[in-house]
Amino acid sequence: MKAKIHVTLKQGILDPQGKSIEQALATLGYTAVSxxxxxxxxxxxxxxTEKEKAEAQLKAMCDKLLANPIIEEYRYELDAER
Amino acid sequence: MNLGVIVFPGSNCDHDCVHVLGEVLRQSVRQVWHKETSLDGLDAVILPGGFSYGDYLRTGAIARFSPVMGAVKQFASVGGMVLGICNGFQILLEAGLLPGAMLRNRSLTFICTDVYVGVENAATPFTGRCEPGQVLKLPIAHADGNYYTDDVSLSQMKANAQVVFRYCTADGAVTPEANPNGSLDNIGGITNADGNVLGMMPHPERCAEEVLGNEDGRLIFLSMIDALKKAKLQPKTVTA
Structure with missing residues (x-):
């Protein structure tokens, strides 16, 4: 199975990179972006092969290593085709 | 005293710590490779600065799973003194030995400069040589020193006097301008609830001898040695 995992800073936590990119986009004229x-x-x-087992493993991996639950949240997609 | 400096792949301030403790302060000190699993015989351990595991994923995120970290956790749980400097602080946060997490600096840049920190708690084993409110001039060098924790944890830390250092002006005023990296509440260093684990972003080992023009960092190491000597005079009450 192939897993695709997205890790982002939690809402409410300042994302200085996001802010900087937002300003750059505004400079380019994309003022509707926020x-x-x-x-x-x-x-x-x-x-x-079992989706449930795969999910349990993925969650554990995210909680232990891939994301820091104090500042980050994660979501994932599991593709059973592969 | 027998002091240990832990060396992770990518640590780069371990030699500075060994130099200060061994050559400047004349203590017995050894480097502890991250694959070692025992800290037997050591009175205190230091997690030095650097870029352990290339800072991949998040600073400290991979180092916390090094074999030696099990021993560090055990050591800390029985009251052993643990000091994490810069990347060492980041590793202690990721390991859950200290509350909170580090975000990228507000400026998004790597900051290498001298800063001032005020000693908020001079009653810890790491600050006994300082006066309460004393302002120390110490260098910082990091990209991820923007300390964050949630409101509940912050108020607990304040109630327990766990905030040890706050960024301030040379006069000791804690202002937004004196905050180099955007840290919550100007926090530059904290202890755990028991007070035996300290994490700090500034580098005391880089300013601990006269030839460098600044000896403020020496106070941290001298405080540790004082506290260890005192503990040795008292009968041990903690058993693993």
Missing amino acids: NVRVGKYLELDLNE
Whole structure:
């Protein structure tokens, strides 16, 4: 299975990179843009056939290492095709 | 005293710490490779600055799983004195030995400069040589020193006097302008609830001898040695 994981700063936590990019976009004339958030994207292959087991493992990986629950939140997609 | 300086792949301030403790302060000190699993015989350990594991993923996120960290946790849980400097502080946060987390500096830049910090709590084993409210001039060098924790944890830390250093002006005024990195409440250093684990972003090992023109950092190490000597005079009450 292929997993696609997105890690972003929690809402309410200042994202200085997002702010900076938002200002750059405004300079380019994209003044309708707001709330830019920068995150991380991870892909991984998981040698697991049962979706439930895969999800449990992914959650544990995110909680232990891939995201810091104090400042970050995560979401993932599991693609059973592969 | 027998002091240990932990060396992770990518640590780069370990030699500075060993130099200050061994050559300047004449203590027995050894480097502890991150694959070691025992801290037996050590009275205190230091997690030095650097870029452990290249700062991949998040600063300190991978180092916290180094084999030695199990021993550090055990050491801290029985009252052992642990000092984390800069990347060492980041590792202690990721390991859950200290509350909170580090965000990218507000300016998005790596900041390398001298700053002033006020000693908020001079009753810790790391600050006993300081006067309450004393202003120390110490260098910082980091990109991720923007301290964050939630409101509940912040009020607990304040109630327990766990905030040890706050960025301030040379006169000791805690102002937004004196905050180099955007840290919550100007926080530059904190302890755990028991007070035996300190994390600080400034580098005391870089200003601990006369030839460098600044000896303020020496106070931190001398305080630690004082506290260890005192503890040795008292009968041990803690057993693992």
